[in-house]
Amino acid sequence: MIIDLRSDTVTQPTPSMRVAMANAPVGDDVYGDDPTVNQLEKLAAELLGKEAALFVPSGTFGNQLAIMTHTQRGNEVLVGDACHILMHEVGAAAVLSGVQIRTFPVLDDGIDVEKLGLMLRGDDIHFPDTGLICMENAKSSGKTVPLANMEAVYALAQSQNIPIHIDGARIFNAALALGVEAKEIAAQGDSVNVCLSKGLCAPVGSLLLGTKKFIKKARKNRKLMGGGLRQAGILAAAGIIGLTEMVSRLEEDHQNARYLANRLEEIDSCSVLRNRLDINMVFFTLPESVITESTLVAGLLEKNVKISGQEDGEYRFVTNHGVSSDDIDWVIESMKTLVSRYS
Ligand SMILES: *Cc1c(COP(=O)(O)O)cnc(C)c1O
Secondary structure (H helix, E strand, O other): OOEEOOOOOOOOOOHHHHHHHHHOOOOOHHHOOOHHHHHHHHHHHHHHOOOEEEEEOOHHHHHHHHHHHHOOOOOEEEEEOOOHHHHOOOOHHHHHHOOEEEEEOEEOOEEOHHHHHHHOOOOOOOOOOEEEEEEEOOOOOOOOOOHHHHHHHHHHHHHOOOOEEEEEOOHHHHHHHHOOOHHHHHOOOOEEEEEOOOOOOOOOOEEEEEOHHHHHHHHHHHHHOOOOOOOOHHHHHHHHHHHHHOOOOHHHHHHHHHHHHHHHOOOOOOEEOHHHOOOOEEEEEOOOOOOOHHHHHHHHHHOOEEOOOOEOOEEEEEOOOOOOHHHHHHHHHHHHHHHHHHO
16 A cells, blocks of 8 residues: 555545446536536535536636636736745646736735735736736645635725635635634635545546636636536536535544654654644655655655655645555654665
């Protein structure tokens, strides 16, 4: 058995998901005929307090579809520095929607609303129009954004008639960490994107949610982007189980992340970034003088543990459904052995 700490996207569909997938009633979803997709979209809209939802192939697809649907070519889209839309979506906003991305700083305690306000474009012949503001919660850095901060950003955007899109790929992790309902986070924007294939263990898919009018327009843009799927109920069936049975289990991932953080600190020179330990992601540094990145990655792989290399000098371990506390003990013992062998 492999212990995979690279991401929570590595999760496998559960046995009950596979049964539901095999038995799902399906139809052609481009005609709106797939009862299982329709059921998933209705369930998600209720759960997240939005009028309508749309099943999409991936989180990147959902975010880019939101950008395309909210904006016009040449608009400026404001996003947080280091967010997924900026860092991990291959520059798609420029290619697919012809928009210009500009970043605002996101500090440890949230978005600097005053600074963001100064970035909204006024009426000047030289300026692009500010077409959209994107927030992310939970953030790719492992931190959550406080609800009050999101509220302040949404109030600012509404006062200027600028829509807000929320990248809520890990919205249920954020809600758990903040002690709020996911729909309270979703309420801080006009649209929200939610991932089914991370901690919730569905094999494929995300949901984009918003008003009926917005989702109607997004449905057409989804077709334009090649994301009009046919008998997608096979996939949606797993998503339904993700939303109904798997949300409550995220707590286990969060507890395991804390346990992993504590145990990593037993290793000399291993420094856990404690201030970013909000969800199921543990960030830490381990100097190259103690063990090099390639030695650690290859050494752990020999012990059946998959990890990613560093990004910006940091390692990221992600707990997920396939990682137990016993697995974490194995990882720590393996790391201790490697560090003592090479240092
Ligand atoms: C994972 C993730 C996405 C979507 O990723 P896909 O791999 O395209 O499903 C979007 N935003 C954030 C913050 C994510 O973590």
